[in-house]
Amino acid sequence: MSQQLLKGSAAEETVRNYFLSIGYFVVRGCKFKYNQFDITDIDLFIYGKSSAFGRERLNVDIKNKKTPQAIERIFWAKGLQQVLGLDGCMVATTDLRPDVREFGLEHKVKVLDGRFLTRLNKSERSHLARINEEDLVSEIEKHSLGKLGGDWRGRYESSKSRILDSLNFDGANAWLNDIDYYMSEINNHSDSAPTWRMIYISVSHLLICIDFILREHVAAEHDQRKQLLDNGFRYGSAGKSFTLKVGKMASALVGSVVTQPGLSQTLERELADQASDVKADVLAEFFSKSQVFASLFDSAKLFEGYGYQADVPLPSSLPAHAQSYLGVVADFFDRDRKKILM
Structure with missing residues (x-):
């Protein structure tokens, strides 16, 4: 489109398109407010239907930076999940360290690491025909x-x-x-x-x-x-x-x-x-x-x-x-x- 996306915005669109392509309902850039005060932005809110009785709501934190501070983002995402009463959370990060993924698994936070994001950026799933x-x-x-x-x-x-x-x-x-x-x-x-x-x-x-x-x-x-x-x-x-x-x-x-x-x-x-x-x-x-x-x-x-x-x-x-x-x-x-x- 006409507007050049910032790196972080491009990463959010890429991950958003991926979750859309595998059947989730996705909203990008939800502002979390308390008593009319803006607290923070949720990069992605994803909503899934696993069965007639099962629903899943998750917050996704996305950081596409050279120094993503992935461990800190896991704490942040987990905290937001608990405050909002959601069913789970994810962190998408350029970090490649296995320790980050293991730390996330220990605390029930799914980590989409740098290898995943690199593959995703090359995949058709991340490039949908939409604005x-x-x-x-x-x-x-x-x-x-x-x-x-x-x-x-x-x-x-x-x-x-x-x-x-x-x-x-x-x-x-x-x-x-x-x-x-x-x-x-x-x-x-x-x-x-x-x-x-x-x-x-x-x-x-x-x-x-x-x-x-x-x-x-x-x-x-x-x-x-x-x-x-x-x-x-x-x-x-x-x-x-x-x-x-x-x-x-x-x-x-x-x-x-x-x-x-x-x-x-x-x-x-x-x-x-x-x-x-x-x-x-x-x-x-x-x-x-x-x-x-x-x-x-x-x-x-x-x-x-x-x-x-x-x-x-x-x-x-x-x-x-x-x-x-x-x-x-x-x-x-x-x-x-x-x-x-x-």
Whole structure:
């Protein structure tokens, strides 16, 4: 592409492409935040599906330097894994010393050493026909005029950060709102390609989130999955009982400080009405179908690929099952799915 990659960035793209080629879902450059403070960047977050019941989340630390300090990176990667509650971690390093690999094995850290990286750089697995992260960020910043036009880069960075610690219904609802925002922007620009990039990538993150939520409910009945999803999309991770409890507390507080008769009951009823107005049943019915939730992981990888294609496909050219994901989100937000899928 047009932008010359730095050595470290090139290494991250190479390793990312490798994991994509062997079937993982991969996100590059996730910012780990705590209370709005940027703590560090995760070079790669990889998500795998080993079986109907098994999921694997790993952080990958990549250092392509003459003095990679590989032992220190093992400590760093292991610490991040434990803080984030992930299932494993890896270190990719140019270091060739056998001791580094042995140290990693002792502490359950997989080490991709210099020999592996050299072979990988020559392999077709590391050279996929897709744009890199730097070009994607540059494209969406130019398209949205930076923070003046909705701060698309900020939205994108938040989406990547969310995948580290918000694979829950709060995260799912945030991704739904992202998708709705980008859908509202489709006709606001002469070039719709960057908008569709962000829609496809946001959909891929949403599907990974729902896949992770449903991993523990594979054996549940359809109606059980549907109820779980309905409550989650309607009330968030806290659930219905907590939301209703907060509503009662809020109305009681209002009633204690405002003398207007019936105001507290009106507030409580309004909060309940707002929750009931959410068309969560539309999403719950769709995602609870066996053929849909069984294919969430593969569909997420498909949409991720669409987002990074050099020539972004329009939704009308996508297979029917991919269009159905866009259609159900459009239905959820009362958007005309025909206009979205044209």
